[in-house]
Structures are given as C-alpha cells and as structure tokens.
Amino acid sequence: MNIQMIISGVGGQGVLLVTRIISDYVLREGHSLIGSEDHGMSQRGGSVITYLKIGDFNSPLVKRGGADILLSLERNEALKTLHYLRPSKNGQNGGLGFINAPDPNYMNEPIRHYLRDNGIEIHIFSADRIAMEMGSVQSTNIALIGFASAHPRFPFSHEKLRGSIDRVTPPKFKELSLKIFDRSLSEGQKLMNL
Amino acid sequence: MSHKEEKVLLGNEAIARGIIESGCHFFAAYPGTPSSEILPAIVRFKKENHLDTYVEWSINEKVAFENALVATYTGKRAAVAMKQVGLNVAMDPLMSSAYIGTVGGFLIVSCDDPGPFSSQTEQDSRFMAMFAKVPVFDPANPKEAQMMIPLAFDLSEKYQIPVILRPVLRVSHAQQTITFNPIAKVERKAHFEHNPQRWSATPRFRYFLHKQLNQKIKNIAESFNSMTALNFIENDKGKANLGIIASGIGYSMARDVLLELGLQGDIPILKIGTPYPLPVEIVEAFIEKCDHILILEETEPVIELQIRDKSKLIGRLDGTLPNEGEMLPETVTRVISDLCTKFSIPVPPMISTAPLEKMVADLGLSVRRPTLCSGCPHRASFYALKKAFPNGIFPSDIGCYTLGMNLESVDTCHDMGAAVTFASGLYQAYHQDGKDIPIIATIGDSTFYHSGTPGLLNAVYNGSKFILCILDNSIVAMTGMQPTPETGITADGHPGKSLSIEELVKGCGVKYLKVVNPYDIKGMIRETEKAYQYTLKPDGGMAVLIARYPCIINQKDQLKIKPIRVDIRHTPPPEKGLPPLKSKEMPSSLLPVYHEDTCCQCDTCVIQCPEEAITREGDRYIIDYSKCTGCRVCAQECPTGAIEMPVIGACIGCGYCLKRFECPSLVKGEEGRVVIDRLTCVNCGLCLEVCAQEAIYQIE
Numbered sequence: 007m008n009i010q011m012i013i014s015g016v017g018g019q020g021v022l023l024v025t026r027i028i029s030d031y032v033l034r035e036g037h038s039l040i041g042s043e044d045h046g047m048s049q050r051g052g053s054v055i056t057y058l059k060i061g062d063f064n065s066p067l068v069k070r071g072g073a074d075i076l077l078s079l080e081r082n083e084a085l086k087t088l089h090y091l092r093p094s095k096n097g098q099n100g101g102l103g104f105i106n107a108p109d110p111n112y113m114n115e116p117i118r119h120y121l122r123d124n125g126i127e128i129h130i131f132s133a134d135r136i137a138m139e140m141g142s143v144q145s146t147n148i149a150l151i152g153f154a155s156a157h158p159r160f161p162f163s164h165e166k167l168r169g170s171i172d173r174v175t176p177p178k179f180k181e182l183s184l185k186i187f188d189r190s191l192s193e194g195q196k197l198m199n200l
Numbered sequence: 201m202s203h204k205e206e207k208v209l210l211g212n213e214a215i216a217r218g219i220i221e222s223g224c225h226f227f228a229a230y231p232g233t234p235s236s237e238i239l240p241a242i243v244r245f246k247k248e249n250h251l252d253t254y255v256e257w258s259i260n261e262k263v264a265f266e267n268a269l270v271a272t273y274t275g276k277r278a279a280v281a282m283k284q285v286g287l288n289v290a291m292d293p294l295m296s297s298a299y300i301g302t303v304g305g306f307l308i309v310s311c312d313d314p315g316p317f318s319s320q321t322e323q324d325s326r327f328m329a330m331f332a333k334v335p336v337f338d339p340a341n342p343k344e345a346q347m348m349i350p351l352a353f354d355l356s357e358k359y360q361i362p363v364i365l366r367p368v369l370r371v372s373h374a375q376q377t378i379t380f381n382p383i384a385k386v387e388r389k390a391h392f393e394h395n396p397q398r399w400s401a402t403p404r405f406r407y408f409l410h411k412q413l414n415q416k417i418k419n420i421a422e423s424f425n426s427m428t429a430l431n432f433i434e435n436d437k438g439k440a441n442l443g444i445i446a447s448g449i450g451y452s453m454a455r456d457v458l459l460e461l462g463l464q465g466d467i468p469i470l471k472i473g474t475p476y477p478l479p480v481e482i483v484e485a486f487i488e489k490c491d492h493i494l495i496l497e498e499t500e501p502v503i504e505l506q507i508r509d510k511s512k513l514i515g516r517l518d519g520t521l522p523n524e525g526e527m528l529p530e531t532v533t534r535v536i537s538d539l540c541t542k543f544s545i546p547v548p549p550m551i552s553t554a555p556l557e558k559m560v561a562d563l564g565l566s567v568r569r570p571t572l573c574s575g576c577p578h579r580a581s582f583y584a585l586k587k588a589f590p591n592g593i594f595p596s597d598i599g600c601y602t603l604g605m606n607l608e609s610v611d612t613c614h615d616m617g618a619a620v621t622f623a624s625g626l627y628q629a630y631h632q633d634g635k636d637i638p639i640i641a642t643i644g645d646s647t648f649y650h651s652g653t654p655g656l657l658n659a660v661y662n663g664s665k666f667i668l669c670i671l672d673n674s675i676v677a678m679t680g681m682q683p684t685p686e687t688g689i690t691a692d693g694h695p696g697k698s699l700s701i702e703e704l705v706k707g708c709g710v711k712y713l714k715v716v717n718p719y720d721i722k723g724m725i726r727e728t729e730k731a732y733q734y735t736l737k738p739d740g741g742m743a744v745l746i747a748r749y750p751c752i753i754n755q756k757d758q759l760k761i762k763p764i765r766v767d768i769r770h771t772p773p774p775e776k777g778l779p780p781l782k783s784k785e786m787p788s789s790l791l792p793v794y795h796e797d798t799c800c801q802c803d804t805c806v807i808q809c810p811e812e813a814i815t816r817e818g819d820r821y822i823i824d825y826s827k828c829t830g831c832r833v834c835a836q837e838c839p840t841g842a843i844e845m846p847v848i849g850a851c852i853g854c855g856y857c858l859k860r861f862e863c864p865s866l867v868k869g870e871e872g873r874v875v876i877d878r879l880t881c882v883n884c885g886l887c888l889e890v891c892a893q894e895a896i897y898q899i900e
Contacts, residue, residue: 016568018880025375029208029375032208032377033206033207033208033377038376038377039208039375039376039377040341040342040374040375040376040377041374041375041376042370042373042374042375043373043375044317052568052570053567053568059456062459063456064340064341064451064452064453064455064456065340065341065370065449065452065453065455065456065529066341066370066374066375066376066452067370067453067528067529068529069457069528069529069530069533070530070553070557071530071550071551071552071553072460072529082565082566085560085563085565086560086565088556088560089553089556089557089560093551093553095551114559114563116559117556117559117560120555120556120559121556124551
C-alpha cells in the first residue's frame with residue numbers, strides 16, 4: 007500500500023481527528039505512516055492542512071500533483087489544496103477528492119474542465135448538513151469519511167474505518183459518530199450511484 | 201520473540217522517547233515552536249515507566265542549558281531542548297562548553313524552523329554547531345532522530361563534548377510509526393570532582409582547551425567515516441553520472457522523489473547524518489566516483505561549504521536550490537528531473553499543476569491571517585492602550601500578543617525581551633531632543649521572566665521613563681499552555697513555588713506599579729493615562745502596569761461565570777435600511793459637525809480619528825468628509841462637545857471595530873455591515889465598549 011493523502015480544512019473542524027482515525031487504521035493494518043501538519047499561528051479559524059503518506063515513504067510532505075486522496079472539510083480550503091491531487095497522463099484514475107460543501111456545483115467550469123481532463127475525480131457532499139441533521143455540528147469530519155468510504159477507489163474499507171472511529175473518538179461522541187458515519191456511507195452510495 | 205510496542209508519534213515525541221531510552225537523568229527546556237512538545241512527552245514517558253528523571257521548564261534557554269550542562273559535570277546524562285533562536289540565547293554557555301567539555305553525556309536539541317513558520321529567522325543550527333565546534337546530528341525523520349540519540353550520548357561521553365541534534369520542523373512536527381526500544385538503565389550518582397583548572401579555566405588554559413577541542417573534532421570526523429549507521433551510500437554502483445549527497449530532511453526528500461521518478465536504482469545517494477564535523481574521507485571518495493553531485497540539505501549550505509573542491513557541486517551556492525524558504529518536494533523533483541534531462545538520464549515527464557493553481561489564484565480567495573482568539577484579554581489590553589494613546593509608539597515582544605499588530609497596537613517585535621529595551625532606547629533617543637512622547641511597551645508574563653528583567657533594571661538605572669504593560673495571562677499560551685513561574689506548578693505537574701511579578705517588578709526598582717483588569721476597558725484606559733502622567737513628572741520614572749486576566753483558551757470556565765451575549769443592531773427605528781456612510785449616501789444630518797466656539801484645541805479629535813480625516817488649521821479643525829467613515833469616535837472623545845454627531849444606534853459599516861478591535865467573531869456581512877459569528881463568539885462582551893455608534897448591545 008503506497009498512498010499519499012491531503013486533509014484540509016480550517017481550525018476547529020477536526021482535521022486532526024481525521025488524521026488520528028486514518029493513523030489508527032494504518033497502524034492496525036501494519037503499514038508504515040509518515041505525515042505532517044501545517045497550521046498558522048492562529049488557534050481558530052486558520053487554514054489547516056495535513057499531509058499523510060502511507061507505505062514506503064521517508065519525508066512527510068506530499069508534493070503538488072502527488073496526492074492520491076484529498077479530503078477537504080471546507081469549500082475554499084478545498085480549492086486551495088486541489089492542486090495536490092495527482093493529474094493522470096491518460097486522463098484516467100488520477101487523484102480522488104471528497105469535499106464538504108453545500109453546493110455540489112460550486113467549482114467553476116474551467117476548473118472542472120481541468121480536473122476532468124487530468125483524470126481527477128471530485129465528489130462534493132454536504133457533510134455539514136448530515137452532521138447538523140443528526141445533531142452534532144462537530145461531526146462534519148466523520149460524515150465526510152463515511153461519504154468517501156462509499157467509493158470503491160477509496161483505499162480504506164468502511165468496516166475497518168468504523169473500528170478505528172470506535173477506538174479513536176471520545177466516548178461522549180462515539181455512538182453518534184458511528185451513526186453519522188453509517189448514514190453518510192449510505193448517502194455516499196446513493197449519490198455516487200454505487 | 202516479544203512484540204515491540206509501536207505507535208504513531210510526533211517527531212518531538214520520538215525525540216523524547218530517544219532521550220528516555222538513552223537513560224538520560226536530567227532534562228531542561230524552554231518552550232518554543234517547533235520544540236515545545238519534547239518536554240511534555242519526556243514527562244509522559246517518565247510517569248509511564250516510573251523513572252526519576254529530573255525535568256524542568258527553565259526560565260530561559262541559557263538557564264536551561266547551564267543547569268543541564270553542570271549536571272553532566274557530576275557524571276549524569278543530561279539533555280536540553282529549545283527552538284533554534286533559543287540557541288542564540290544559550291550561545292554564551294554553548295561556546296564555552298565546547299572548550300571545557302562534559303563528563304556525562306550532553307545532548308542539545310535545537311529545532312530549526314525553515315520557512316519560517318513561527319520564528320524570526322530561518323537560521324541553521326548546524327552552523328551554530330560548526331561555530332562552537334561541537335558535533336551535530338541531522339535526523340531525516342522522527343524514527344532516525346530516536347535512533348540517533350543513544351549514539352549521540354555515547355559520542356558525547358566518549359569525547360567529553362556536547363552534541364547537538366538538529367531536527368527541522370518537518371522532523372519535529374512529522375508523525376511517524378515509531379517502535380519503542382527498551383529504556384537503558386544508566387546508573388550514575390552525582391559526583392562533582394573538583395578540578396578548578398578545567399571547570400574555571402583561565403584564558404591561558406583556554407588556549408590548551410581549544411587545542412584539545414580541535415583534536416577532538418578531528419578524531420570525531422575520522423570516527424564518523426566508519427559510523428555506517430549515520431553515514432552511508434545507497435545504490436552504490438561504482439561510477440555514476442549524477443550522485444546526491446543528502447543530509448537530514450534533504451535525504452528523506454531525495455529518497456521519496458527518486459522512488460516516484462523510478463530512479464532509485466540509477467542515482468546513488470551518500471546519506472550524511474553528521475554534517476559537522478564532515479566525514480571528509482567518505483565524502484571525497486563519493487565525489488570521486490560521480491561526475492556531478494547534487495547536494496540536498498536544509499537550510500544553509502553547511503556541507504557544501506565544507507567540501508574543498510566544489511567543481512562538481514550543484515546546490516545552494518550555485519543557486520540551483522533556493523537560498524531561502526523551506527525545501528519543498530516539488531522543487532527537489534524539478535531540480536532532479538532537470539539534472540536528469542541535462543545528463544541524459546531517462547526520466548518521466550512531469551505534469552505541471554501550475555494551470556490549476558492559477559485558476560484557483562484568480563478566484564481571489566481570502567487568506568485567513570492569524571488573529572487573537574475571541575475573548576482574548578490581550579485584545580482588550582491593546583484596544584485600551586491604543587485608545588489611550590493613539591499616537592503612541594508600541595514596542596512589543598514575542599508571543600500571542602505579537603498579533604496586537606492587527607489592532608495597530610504593536611509597532612515592533614524583535615526578539616525575546618526587546619519590548620523593554622526598545623522602549624528604553626526609544627525614550628532616550630527622543631529625550632535627547634527634548635521631546636517626550638508616549639511609549640507603551642507590551643510584554644507577556646513568560647517573556648518578561650525569560651529576558652524582560654535585565655531591560656527593566658537597565659531602564660530604571662539609566663532613568664528611562666515609559667509605560668511597561670505586562671500582559672499577564674498566567675500561562676505560556678503561544679506554544680501550548682506551559683506553566684510559568686507564577687503558576688506554581690513544575691514541569692512534571694508537582695506543586696512548585698509561585699513567584700510574584702509584582703515583587704519582581706518592585707525588585708527592579710520600579711516605584712509605580714498598578715495591577716489592572718484588561719476586561720475593564722475603561723478602567724485600563726484611565727490607568728494607562730495616569731501612568732503616563734507619572735512618567736512625565738520631574739520626579740517620576742518607569743511606570744509598570746500588570747494587565748492580569750487568564751488566557752481564555754486555557755481557562756474557558758472564566759467565561760461561564762458571567763456570559764455577556766451581545767448583538768449588533770442593523771436597522772435603527774425609525775430610519776430603516778440606513779445606507780453605509782462609505783457609499784456617500786449618508787444624509788448630512790448624520791455627519792460630524794465641528795463647533796469652533798466650544799473647541800479647546802486639545803488635538804484629541806486629530807489623534808483619535810482612525811482615518812486621519814481631521815486636521816488642524818491654525819486654531820481650528822477641518823473634517824475631510826471624503827475620508828470620514830462615520831465611526832463617531834471624534835464626537836465621543838471630544839472633551840468639550842465641540843464635535844456634534846448624533847448617535848445612530850445601528851451599524852453603519854464604518855469598519856472601526858474590525859480595524860481597532862479585530863475580533864474573529866466580528867465579521868463583515870451584507871453591505872459591509874458587521875455581524876456576529878455565533879460559532880466562535882465566546883460571549884465575553886468586550887466589544888460592547890467599542891462601537892461609538894452604540895450599535896453593539898447586550899441581549900438580556
């Protein structure tokens with residue numbers, strides 16, 4: 007397993023929890039992991055980006071055009087980190103991105119065109135809405151992972167991810183987190199026609 | 201075979217693990233990004249394994265260094281950790297410690313911050329090692345840092361010399377799977393052997409010590425040639441067209457890039473774990489075998505400069521790699537790709553992401569700048585200080601409160617403690633010309649303990665007169681809530697002695713000291729003005745204010761005591777849909793009007809206007825309505841009511857609160873009108889003081 011990943015969002019959205027869940031998963035599966043996190047000086051509201059590399063890697067940074075997976079919790083941060091996704095020469099099986107945004111068509115045509123041409127596949131989903139509907143605004147992160155895990159090319163199995171969420175989430179949020187995860191998974195299956 | 205424990209750890213935690221596994225007895229540190237997480241991890245491993253390691257947060261890096269160094273004189277193993285600019289503070293003892301040496305092993309962890317992300321400089325600690333003549337280890341990733349530390353301790357003890365470990369941010373703050381090794385039991389009882397010739401060597405003996413040091417460094421360089429755990433060749437294959445010499449993070453990047461380009465078998469890498477002293481023999485032998493050599497090292501050309509024959513070298517000195525900023529994987533990929541093309545090594549073409557980056561850049565998305573947190577007491581302090589002296593000079597210091605620059609209340613930020621010395625120097629420079637202007641220095645409590653006092657002693661002694669405002673939130677907030685001496689809790693959570701800033705200030709000879717509550721903005725403005733009057737008195741002197749209120753992130757419960765919910769009125773009855781003044785549609789009846797007859801010509805309006813819209817002409821004032829935003833601060837501040845302006849009682853989008861209060865929970869809404877971001881608002885109620893149009897009100 008050699009996977010390079012970017013997780014982006016803003017402070018307070020729980021980018022770190024997503025990183026912890028994936029780390030737990032990877033460790034359980036016996037793969038090596040190296041990663042790094044960028045956050046500005048601000049405690050809240052600033053851009054946060056996590057680089058994760060799973061498999062035979064030595065350096066923590068993912069290069070532009072090097073990521074297999076992008077998970078983004080915020081629409082603008084998603085745009086700012088889109089260029090990390092790997093373009094593909096033949097226009098197929100490039101990087102795969104999952105973005106939390108209310109409007110699935112918020113990216114302009116030239117950008118969508120570029121992504122299509124380079125085989126970069128993007129799925130936009132209102133993880134915020136699901137989290138809110140289920141009564142936990144903080145769980146956008148869990149909803150987005152649930153959604154992503156419906157995709158056949160998403161490299162982490164949803165059953166095992168469920169196990170990692172179970173282990174990593176604080177007890178207070180566990181039950182609700184798992185419900186949100188399951189609900190987003192089925193939404194994902196519906197929305198992505200899988 | 202027993203299964204070893206594996207965990208994903210932060211680089212700094214892996215470093216702590218390495219220190220604990222080496223049987224280190226004594227650890228001291230001063231917090232600073234990216235080094236702050238080492239000490240808490242040492243404490244964690246100490247507790248988990250029931251060790252009796254001595255751990256302290258020291259007052260500053262020099263103190264930490266000296267404390268730990270002398271522990272090695274007693275035969276114990278000691279380590280000290282700091283950020284790279286912290287090593288500047290500890291440079292004095294470092295230089296001398298190289299000459300005098302150690303008995304027990306001594307490890308200095310100096311975390312570099314290429315970028316820089318949260319430092320004043322991008323300085324390379326490996327140069328500091330070279331300057332002081334002590335060996336330095338440059339780990340490529342957390343795992344290697346953990347592995348290097350026991351070797352560093354052994355080397356330190358063998359040659360009786362301090363050893364530096366230099367992780368960069370991408371090692372300190374990387375996360376990696378780490379295997380836990382057993383913790384070495386190193387039995388050492390403190391035994392200080394009297395040896396004045398060595399421990400207090402006079403200059404004559406220092407000459408001999410220098411000679412000894414040079415010999416040590418020579419021997420160490422030789423021993424590094426055969427330390428294959430640290431310095432080795434990958435893909436060694438006799439002659440090569442292109443070879444890479446890489447150190448630290450440069451090595452990690454080289455490996456990943458070669459793997460991605462499918463060149464891992466084509467280009468040999470000489471990995472250098474010990475950039476100083478350079479293992480010259482293996483370096484020269486490697487260069488001999490290659491036609492061209494690319495050098496990848498972060499941040500400065502430390503290895504490159506040590507290689508005598510530079511004819512084959514490609515790196516920073518010839519400008520192939522940028523000489524500033526962090527080394528990025530895309531840069532390294534491009535450089536290696538270009539060199540391969542140049543030297544006819546087949547390499548896959550790169551797809552540029554530049555078109556996409558340009559499309560996104562063209563969207564003009566806002567970049568979020570760091571701001572003080574909602575409810576931060578520093579914001580209240582800065583607002584009050586600027587309100588009291590809009591035309592003052594505000595030297596400040598290193599910490600969260602540097603962000604006071606967003607509120608126009610921080611003019612300088614230089615190095616730890618410089619708020620006090622800069623204020624002092626500014627006072628003397630103006631005073632020399634017979635001019636006294638308000639100078640208000642701000643410094644955090646931890647920074648004041650770190651290096652504020654020497655400047656204060658100096659100011660009192662030399663007769664400087666300014667206001668020093670110590671922003672006391674009783675914690676080191678910027679670097680992750682470490683305790684200060686005032687907290688009275690030691691690094692490992694035990695009760696310690698709680699120090700008093702008041703006593704310390706008084707001890708520096710300051711006669712004027714007031715403790716103020718920054719949450720009482722009016723009171724703080726009043727006290728600042730009184731303090732300034734004291735500095736102007738012929739028999740006056742330094743005035744110190746302690747603005748004391750806990751860090752709101754650390755003490756969230758503070759806000760539960762008396763939450764103040766506020767809102768912003770947008771449509772005042774009876775005028776519905778009031779146009780913003782900036783749109784030039786504001787009726788003239790709502791603009792400020794100047795009355796010459798009641799004016800006392802005090803210049804307050806000129807000083808207070810945030811837009812510089814009011815100027816003095818002879819003995820009257822002119823309001824430039826094209827600059828006026830309608831904030832109403834002039835009318836509010838005029839002591840004689842000579843500026844008349846009705847209170848609208850609703851937000852007119854003047855932007856005063858955004859500019860001078862800059863709270864992340866006050867955000868621009870429709871037509872530039874300000875709204876409250878309920879997600880981040882902590883109900884501190886501080887903004888109630890800010891709007892002169894009285895648009896912000898408390899919800900009952």
